[in-house]
Amino acid sequence: MQTNVQLDSVVKRARGYWFMDGFTEIAAGIFFILLAGTLLLQGNVFQASNPEHVLSVVGIISLVKLFGFLVIVLALWWLKDHFTYPRTGFVRGNRLTTAQVLMLLRNVILFLLLPIFGLLVVSALLATIGGVLSSLPVWFPIGVGTIWAVLCILAGGWTGVARFRVLGILFLLAGIAVGIWQWTVGLSVLPVDIQPALNQPAVQEVINRSLNSLGLLVLISGLPLVLSGFVTFLRYRKANPAPYMEES
Amino acid sequence: MSPSVQNLSGLDRVIHEPARLMLVALLSAVESADFLYLLKESDLTKGNLSVHLSKLEEAGYVEVEKTFRGKMPHTEYCLTPKGRTAFDQYRKSLSSVLDGKGK
Numbered sequence: 001m002q003t004n005v006q007l008d009s010v011v012k013r014a015r016g017y018w019f020m021d022g023f024t025e026i027a028a029g030i031f032f033i034l035l036a037g038t039l040l041l042q043g044n045v046f047q048a049s050n051p052e053h054v055l056s057v058v059g060i061i062s063l064v065k066l067f068g069f070l071v072i073v074l075a076l077w078w079l080k081d082h083f084t085y086p087r088t089g090f091v092r093g094n095r096l097t098t099a100q101v102l103m104l105l106r107n108v109i110l111f112l113l114l115p116i117f118g119l120l121v122v123s124a125l126l127a128t129i130g131g132v133l134s135s136l137p138v139w140f141p142i143g144v145g146t147i148w149a150v151l152c153i154l155a156g157g158w159t160g161v162a163r164f165r166v167l168g169i170l171f172l173l174a175g176i177a178v179g180i181w182q183w184t185v186g187l188s189v190l191p192v193d194i195q196p197a198l199n200q201p202a203v204q205e206v207i208n209r210s211l212n213s214l215g216l217l218v219l220i221s222g223l224p225l226v227l228s229g230f231v232t233f234l235r236y237r238k239a240n241p242a243p244y245m246e247e248s
Numbered sequence: 249m250s251p252s253v254q255n256l257s258g259l260d261r262v263i264h265e266p267a268r269l270m271l272v273a274l275l276s277a278v279e280s281a282d283f284l285y286l287l288k289e290s291d292l293t294k295g296n297l298s299v300h301l302s303k304l305e306e307a308g309y310v311e312v313e314k315t316f317r318g319k320m321p322h323t324e325y326c327l328t329p330k331g332r333t334a335f336d337q338y339r340k341s342l343s344s345v346l347d348g349k350g351k
Contacts, residue, residue, distance in 0.1 A: 007273045007339065013289070014277035081317075089285025090317070091278050092324070244284050 012160030017091050019161050021084045021236045025229030027072045032222025034068045039215030084236075086243035134202075137182040137209035141217040145175015148221065163228055174220040178213050185209075259345075262307045263338045267292055268300050272309065272327065272335050280313065280326035301325060309334055 018024060096104070149172035156164030263272055270290050275281060287297055304310035309331030313324045327335070 007269070010270060010273040010289075011277040014274050014281075017278075017285070085282075085284075085317075088288045090282040090322070090324070091285050092280045094277065094279050244288075 009160060012158070014091070016159030016161045017088075018093065019159065019164075020088070020232070021080075022229040022232030022234075023076055023079050023084070025225050025232065027076045027229075029222045029225030029227075029229055031069060031072050032218050032225060035065065036215045036219035036222060038065055039211050039218060042211050042215075087240040088244075133206055134187045136206055137213045138179045138187070140179075140210050141182070141213045142175045142179035144214065145171050145173075145178070145217055145221075148172075149175070163232070167224060167228060170224050171221050174217055178217045178220070182209060182213050259341055260334050260338050262303065262309065263334055265300075267296065268304055269338075271297075271300055271304065272331065275310065275325060275327045276332060276335050278326075280324040282322060282324050286325065304331070307331075307334075 149168040152164050152168030152171060156162060156168065263269055267290065271286060274286060274289055283297070283301075286292075286301070287294060290297060292300070301310060301312075305312060308328060311326050311328050313326070315322050315324065
């Protein structure tokens with residue numbers, strides 16, 4: 001069985017090769033920080049009274065997010081091509097089989113059903129829609145932090161990258177911390193008759209607080225990603241200081 | 249001699265060699281990889297690696313694809329379906345031998 005265990009570690013190492021230079025974590029961290037900035041900005045912009053102004057700013061923010069994502073993906077691609085592959089070689093990831101895609105789809109659907117289940121549990125506990133909505137700034141970051149933590153820990157198990165498990169625990173703690181902070185600030189008291197309009201101050205406050213708490217969670221999660229990626233990059237560069245050269 | 253120990257003689261000798269086993273295990277986790285990746289991960293010398301890859305290619309377990317990345321020639325190696333099946337079979341056989349021995 002020892003041989004199979006060693007084979008597993010070789011296979012996991014190959015799976016985790018994409019993350020061995022730290023670039024992906026740095027890129028993901030930068031994207032998280034960018035996203036946090038836009039979320040925090042959105043949270044504050046929603047306080048504006050003019051709906052047209054809000055919509056135009058939200059549109060610009062969406063464009064910035066899309067553009068930022070594309071730039072980060074292109075930068076990652078370029079860095080891999082010019083820095084990583086000349087040092088430690090090129091690897092093309094495994095294509096998924098139809099059976100694997102179906103299994104993945106099933107898991108994603110089940111996973112997406114989890115928050116709905118959570119929402120139903122919270123609804124049952126709080127009894128009213130108003131109660132669910134007013135506590136949104138508390139349970140939303142906790143839920144998102146938990147989902148990220150599970151994904152990160154699963155990724156750590158799949159690739160054998162131990163730091164992903166640490167990052168997963170950090171995401172979970174960050175979600176809980178932001179939720180507790182929002183709880184200690186106090187929940188908004190919503191009117192019984194909630195209208196889907198922007199001009200109900202209590203509803204607006206809940207939306208602002210939810211966006212701000214999510215923004216804060218994304219920011220807190222982005223910083224350790226950048227740090228972890230940077231430390232990984234330094235280690236990788238130390239181990240592979242120059243591109244591989246043919247021995248003469 | 250127990251049947252599980254007799255299975256040892258049925259192990260695929262092409263894969264059973266440690267260096268080739270490592271190469272097949274590495275290639276099993278990816279679609280394809282280049283020579284430099286296999287060299288770095290396996291810690292073999294260039295000559296040794298070439299010899300082992302040739303043997304895997306001769307057995308029909310590994311396929312070589314020569315392409316260009318920009319202007320540079322680029323050689324990628326991937327496991328063939330036959331190679332994947334052989335690797336899976338090898339792991340199963342080895343597990344059954346080791347499990348049988350443990351009982």
